[in-house]
Amino acid sequence: MTAPLPYSAHDLETFSARVFRHYGLGEDHAATAARALVFANLRGLDTHGVARLSGYAGRFERDLVDPRPPMTLETRFGWSASVDGANGMGPVVGQYAMDEALARAEAHGIGVVTARRSNHFGAASFFAVQGVPHGCITMVMSPASRSLAPFGSREPLFGTNPFAVACPAGRHAAWSMDMATSVAARGHIRLAARHGRPIPEGWALDAEGHPTTNAERALEGVMLPFAGAKGSAIAMMIDILGGVLSGSAFGGDIRDMTRDFEAPQDVGHFFLAFKIDAFMPLAAFNGRMETEIARLKALPPAAGHDEVLYPGELEARTATRRWSEGIPISPEVLESLKAVAGRAGVALPVPLASGPATSVS
């Protein structure tokens, strides 16, 4: 059978947390890491969901990630902090740093926190939307392992560095953008490779620098930045803020979590959050956001579109549906979960009774 089966978000989160507990994480950290994965699945970002569990487990099994990282931070101003992630899991270090940024925003109106010696932290929007209940505008960036050819070059230097921004949107679900600086997220290519599917032209070059639609060859070659020089500049900005400034690896030195088992990844992150009421009352901002969104949604759709969506709208809608109908897990991802379940000695949840789920992809 090849149809995806629906699993409850709660069950997948409990399962993932148990897996992380098996690998030695404390209860809070295991819960955070599990929540980060299932957040991605709920919002339709399946490339950053439980499909990653096997990869994360593999790095614990090779002692490449510290399940109990002695994280520390240095601070020079009330609003700033540099976190040493002590080679903890990315979602764990990211949450520690994001909590610090939000605490600083509550105390001083703004918080900016860099983190070094971390690992792949999952979906950047997992952290960015956490500023919304605080009445904050948040920015989150993180460099990734070498895969993206800078504009003007045919060899990679940067990663598919994600850039996420979120803010409240009045009565609407949070405004939330979360983009890779490649034409497509590397996770999409990884997923295509796992499913043996081709990728569109223009996404990547193979190892010899030629355009390819073969996902496996693309993973060995280079990704192309979106919009040429523009995406390339944004990728470099993220390498500077998340890598150069944080004290972590930068300029191509971050190790690939799925292919390089020599040493820890040394990923860096950048988190910025500030209170909207530093500039205007939150209620006024929310009212203006409702106007902004109403104007956007009143525009006539272009050919091929049923409606105009604001960033984060589709993701929130998908989360609502998947929360009740379940998260569709493909047979390939299910196989990887079964393998992890076996290695960790944790029972895999059973699918929801309702039958095959609808995939958004």
Add this chain to the structure above:
Amino acid sequence: MTAPLPYSAHDLETFSARVFRHYGLGEDHAATAARALVFANLRGLDTHGVARLSGYAGRFERDLVDPRPPMTLETRFGWSASVDGANGMGPVVGQYAMDEALARAEAHGIGVVTARRSNHFGAASFFAVQGVPHGCITMVMSPASRSLAPFGSREPLFGTNPFAVACPAGRHAAWSMDMATSVAARGHIRLAARHGRPIPEGWALDAEGHPTTNAERALEGVMLPFAGAKGSAIAMMIDILGGVLSGSAFGGDIRDMTRDFEAPQDVGHFFLAFKIDAFMPLAAFNGRMETEIARLKALPPAAGHDEVLYPGELEARTATRRWSEGIPISPEVLESLKAVAGRAGVALPVPLASGPATSVS
């Protein structure tokens, strides 16, 4: 004759300042506005250089911009301020706000300043690079008048909202990105229209929503965001930070400086600057930036490229050359400067003796 003629940057700046003085600006403000224009020309951003002088003059002549704006600011935290630009010239309000952001960064380590009731402020990088001698990383954003169709729509809502970021780069010229969120800057289409040249396909739709290569029709139609949903999300982020949050016009309400003479533009801006030494010593950051740039420049160039450039490198090189060889002014732009010179009663400078200049465009 149709070849551009070279003019000295100093002469163009003095000329522009005299024009602004004619329209009632105080000496400091006239000098700032002139410097902003010539900065753009020096760096090869001719769409935002003295080609704009005639447009700026036209709005003064129609009493749509206050040459002596009673600018004020409100502040809630030491690091934050909301500027009321009182309908001053964009570069004047922008400089006032940027000075505040940098002063706050010097005092508190970080400064974030929004501005409302401003006007078109020229090249965003003019402000962003001012953080470099302060050892700051800076971000500058500003929404522009309605011209860009959000992803999924065939009608415009956002502008070609610029996003500029700058930081020190050790012994190298500043790292500096400055991009429009459209496929191409609207100024390029304006310049093409003035010269009667076509534009590439994929830049714009005409007023009926069809692709066009006619620059005039593109100006009446809509611009397309770069990279589809990604550029559209960044354009909306800029509308939120520079428009919704600043208290200025947003969601399509900013008036077109060259076509709408009913009322002031009500442009908003967003400036963020923070000290690098809040996170690591500036010298360490500079050393790491030199490594980053060395690695980028050591990459093999792609077909059609002689070398790999970092953002701001070409602009700095162009500025060095134009500083000594002069700024090439096209016959069309020269005509507009002659007209402004006549209306303002200011003598136009003479071209440099060395003959026709080389254009970078």
